[in-house]
Amino acid sequence: MKTTTTLLLQGLWLAGFAMAQDSSSSQEVRTLSGSDRRLTSEVSQVTLPSDFEGSSFATGTMSMSGVSVSTGAPNTTASMSSTSKTNTLTQLVGGTPTTLNGTASSTSAAPQPSNTQPCNNYPEFCTRKYSNITEVCAHNSPFAVKRNVGSNQAYGVTAQLNDGIRMLQGQTHDVNGTLHYCHTSCDLLDAGTVEDYFRDVTNWLQSNPFEVVTILVGNYDYEKKDDNGNPLVTSKNYVDPIEKSGLMPYIYQPPKTAMEVDDWPTLGELIISGKRVIMFIDYNYDTDAVPFMLWEFYNMWETPFSPTDINFPCTIDRPDGISDEKAKKMLYMANHNLNVEVSIGSLSLLIPNTVQLNVTNGLNGTGSLGLQSNRCTDDWGRPPNFLLVDYYNEGSFNGSVFEVAARANNVTYDRECCGTKSLAAPILSGPSAPFLGLVVAVAFSLFL
Structure with missing residues (x-):
C-alpha cells in the first residue's frame, strides 16, 4: 500500500471522523478499519487504484448521509455504515476543524486534510x-x-x-x-x-x-x-x-x-x-x-x-x-x-x-x-x-x-x-x- 493511500485513509477516517468527539456526544467514534475488532462502525468498502496519488481529495465531495465519500479519483470510493444520520462530525481541512451536520453535503477546494491522529504517540x-x-x-x-x-x-x-x-x-x-x-x-x-x-x-x-x-x-x-x-x-x-x-x-x-x-x-x-x-x-x-x-x-x-x-x-x-x-x-x-x-x-x-x-x-x-x-x-x-x-x-x-x-x-x-x-x-x-x-x-x- 502506498504512503499516499495511508495519508488518504488517515486524513479521511482519522481526521474526518474520529477527532473532537467527547464522551457525551451521540456520535460513534470511527477509527481505522481492522485495527480494533470491537468497533461498532466500520468501513464497508474501500477501492483504491494502484496508481492513486491522493491529490484529488481536496476537490472531492462528501455526502454525510450514508456515509459515502468520493475523492474525484476514478474507482476510489469509501462507504461507511452509520447508526445515525444526524450526528455531528468534524472534518479537518488544512488542519482547521470544520463542524458539519450529519445530513449535510460539502464541497471543498481547501488544502488536503492534515493528519493529527498520533501513531505511536506522534x-x-x-x-x-x-x-x-x-x-x-x-x-x-x-x-x-x-x-x-x-x-x-x-x-x-x-x-x-x-x-x-x-x-x-x-x-x-x-x-x-x-x-x-x-x-x-x-x-x-x-x-x-x-x-x-x-x-x-x-x-x-x-x-x-x-x-x-x-x-x-x-x-x-x-x-x-x-x-x-x-x-x-x-x-x-x-x-x-x-x-x-x-x-x-x-x-x-x-x-x-x-x-x-x-x-x-x-x-x-x-x-x-x-x-x-x-x-x-x-x-x-x-x-x-x-x-x-x-x-x-x-x-x-x-x-x-x-x-x-x-x-x-x-x-x-x-x-x-x-x-x-x-x-x-x-x-x-x-x-x-x-x-x-x-x-x-x-x-x-x-x-x-x-x-x-x-x-x-x-x-x-x-x-x-x-x-x-x-x-x-x-x-x-x-x-x-x-x-x-x-x-x-x-x-x-x-x-x-x-x-x-x-x-x-x-x-x-x-x-x-x-x-x-x-x-x-x-x-x-x-x-x-x-x-x-x-x-x-x-x-x-x-x-x-
Missing part, C-alpha cells in the same frame, strides 16, 4: 517506516516486583505502554510445560505466565488502536533438551499462549524472514491492516512452523549487552560475524542497562547500578543514554531503532529516556511521565528465606 510517525523510528525498550519488562533483586522495572506492562514504551523484552522459562516470565530462576522472581502477560498486552492494544508494539522474547531454556534430545523450548511453544491470550490477530507476518530496513511497512500501513505487533525471539526460532515469530538476529543486531563500561560502545556484539555493510541494512538495538560489579567472598556479581540512573537514563554526559544515541547515530548513519533501558521512569528528569528517543526521531516530546495513568506494580515481598542463598548464587547471571 502524527509524524504514521507515514514513517517501522524501521525509521527510535523507540524505548523496557529491559525485562515483566520484572517489576518491588524489593526483589531480579527486578528491572518499577511499573507493570500496562503502565509501561501508557508511558510510551513500544518494545517489550523479557526472559521466559518452562515450568512443567507452561511458559513463565522468570528472572534466572522462578524461585527468585516469577512474574507469572507468558499467557497472562500477553493478555495484558492484548487488552492494551484493544484500547489503543493506533499503536504498534514490538515484543522480543528471550528464550532462557534454549539449551535444554527433551527426552529425545530435541530442544525443549522453540518458537512453537509460544503459539499456545499467543492464541489463548488473544494476541494472534494483531501479529504482523513479514513477507520474508530476514527483513532489511527498506522492506518494513509504515506504521500507518500496519495500523490500517490491524497487524500491530512485531514479534522476535532470540534463540530456537522455527520460522517454517511459526513464520510470524522472527529470529532476532536475522533482522536485528545489538550493541554490547549488560555492560559495566559507562562508555557504552556502539559496536556489534550479537550476532557474530556480520559485516558493517550488512549491519547498516538491519534494525539495531542499543543496550543501555548499566551494571555494577561487586564481590562477595569468591563471587563476582553484576547487579543494576541504580545509583547512576539519573545519568545513565539522562540526556547528556559520560554514560548517558543521550550520548550513546548520538554516538551510534554518528557511527552508523542513523539512530538506533531501540534503546534498551532499566527503570525507564528514572533519569535526569521524568521521561528523559523518551526525550532522548524524541530527539533521535526529530519530534517534540511533551507527554506526561511516568506511571501516572495506571497503578505501579504491587509491592511484594522478596524471596522467602530458603532462597536467600540462591539470590546470591545466581545474581552474577541476572543480566546475562
Whole structure:
C-alpha cells in the first residue's frame, strides 16, 4: 500500500471522523478499519487504484448521509455504515476543524486534510517506516516486583505502554510445560505466565488502536533438551499462549524472514491492516512452523549487552560475524542497562547500578543514554531503532529516556511521565528465606 493511500485513509477516517468527539456526544467514534475488532462502525468498502496519488481529495465531495465519500479519483470510493444520520462530525481541512451536520453535503477546494491522529504517540510517525523510528525498550519488562533483586522495572506492562514504551523484552522459562516470565530462576522472581502477560498486552492494544508494539522474547531454556534430545523450548511453544491470550490477530507476518530496513511497512500501513505487533525471539526460532515469530538476529543486531563500561560502545556484539555493510541494512538495538560489579567472598556479581540512573537514563554526559544515541547515530548513519533501558521512569528528569528517543526521531516530546495513568506494580515481598542463598548464587547471571 502506498504512503499516499495511508495519508488518504488517515486524513479521511482519522481526521474526518474520529477527532473532537467527547464522551457525551451521540456520535460513534470511527477509527481505522481492522485495527480494533470491537468497533461498532466500520468501513464497508474501500477501492483504491494502484496508481492513486491522493491529490484529488481536496476537490472531492462528501455526502454525510450514508456515509459515502468520493475523492474525484476514478474507482476510489469509501462507504461507511452509520447508526445515525444526524450526528455531528468534524472534518479537518488544512488542519482547521470544520463542524458539519450529519445530513449535510460539502464541497471543498481547501488544502488536503492534515493528519493529527498520533501513531505511536506522534502524527509524524504514521507515514514513517517501522524501521525509521527510535523507540524505548523496557529491559525485562515483566520484572517489576518491588524489593526483589531480579527486578528491572518499577511499573507493570500496562503502565509501561501508557508511558510510551513500544518494545517489550523479557526472559521466559518452562515450568512443567507452561511458559513463565522468570528472572534466572522462578524461585527468585516469577512474574507469572507468558499467557497472562500477553493478555495484558492484548487488552492494551484493544484500547489503543493506533499503536504498534514490538515484543522480543528471550528464550532462557534454549539449551535444554527433551527426552529425545530435541530442544525443549522453540518458537512453537509460544503459539499456545499467543492464541489463548488473544494476541494472534494483531501479529504482523513479514513477507520474508530476514527483513532489511527498506522492506518494513509504515506504521500507518500496519495500523490500517490491524497487524500491530512485531514479534522476535532470540534463540530456537522455527520460522517454517511459526513464520510470524522472527529470529532476532536475522533482522536485528545489538550493541554490547549488560555492560559495566559507562562508555557504552556502539559496536556489534550479537550476532557474530556480520559485516558493517550488512549491519547498516538491519534494525539495531542499543543496550543501555548499566551494571555494577561487586564481590562477595569468591563471587563476582553484576547487579543494576541504580545509583547512576539519573545519568545513565539522562540526556547528556559520560554514560548517558543521550550520548550513546548520538554516538551510534554518528557511527552508523542513523539512530538506533531501540534503546534498551532499566527503570525507564528514572533519569535526569521524568521521561528523559523518551526525550532522548524524541530527539533521535526529530519530534517534540511533551507527554506526561511516568506511571501516572495506571497503578505501579504491587509491592511484594522478596524471596522467602530458603532462597536467600540462591539470590546470591545466581545474581552474577541476572543480566546475562
